[in-house]
Amino acid sequence: EAGVVQSPRYKIIEKKQPVAFWCNPISxxxxxxxxxxxxxxxPELLIRYENEEAVDDSQLPKDRFSAExxxxxxxxxxxxxxxxxxxxVYLCASSPGGGxxxxxxxxxxxxxxxT
Amino acid sequence: AQTVTxxxxxxxxxxxxxxTLSCTYDTSESDYYLFWYKQxxxxxxxxxxxxxAYKQQNATENRFSVNFxxxxxxxxxxxxxxxxxxxxxxxxxxxNTGNQFYFGTGTSLTVIP
Numbered sequence: 001e002a003g004v005v006q007s008p009r010y011k012i013i014e015k016k017q018p019v020a021f022w023c024n025p026i027s028x029x030x031x032x033x034x035x036x037x038x039x040x041x042x043p044e045l046l047i048r049y050e051n052e053e054a055v056d057d058s059q060l061p062k063d064r065f066s067a068e069x070x071x072x073x074x075x076x077x078x079x080x081x082x083x084x085x086x087x088x089v090y091l092c093a094s095s096p097g098g099g100x101x102x103x104x105x106x107x108x109x110x111x112x113x114x115t
Numbered sequence: 116a117q118t119v120t121x122x123x124x125x126x127x128x129x130x131x132x133x134x135t136l137s138c139t140y141d142t143s144e145s146d147y148y149l150f151w152y153k154q155x156x157x158x159x160x161x162x163x164x165x166x167x168a169y170k171q172q173n174a175t176e177n178r179f180s181v182n183f184x185x186x187x188x189x190x191x192x193x194x195x196x197x198x199x200x201x202x203x204x205x206x207x208x209x210x211n212t213g214n215q216f217y218f219g220t221g222t223s224l225t226v227i228p
Binding site: 040041089091095101 | 148150152157158160165210214216218220221
């Protein structure tokens, strides 16, 4: 079974530029999470999808961040425009849902550096 | 609001020895899950062990075991016979009935040969 796939693994951009991250969850997983992980910190939820519906986006800075999960499979997280403080690792995770909703599988993350 | 606290930013252990990582959490719920995740330098987060709050028996996975004290809201991880490959960041996490996960700030474990 393939794991959660994220791309790119690394991204360096200048401030005020746009950037997008892509995530493909494990096949059949209904729930998809995007997390922000700052250096030396634990992951913090940005948005959670149940199929194609964003059910928890209270921590997503909507003035510059957006996300979509078309067809309830892969997802894209976008930042426009990027700021220096957005430098972090962006983690994607997925869960099977139902009775296995407590299982969460992480991707390798995208390390973003904003200069 | 649920919070997870890991009070040990760094820990070290001699190879083959035992180490315990601490975690406390705050919740008003009675049904939830607790987890320990490992994040090696490659940054892929993997599950080490999980505990369901309604189960009184402490979870065990090979060399990894937990000490779950529900009343004290404490959830520590014990690693026995530590190996070099155990060196990583360890995150304690809590999942509520709303399927929301909360993570601690992590403990960096160094294994000394």
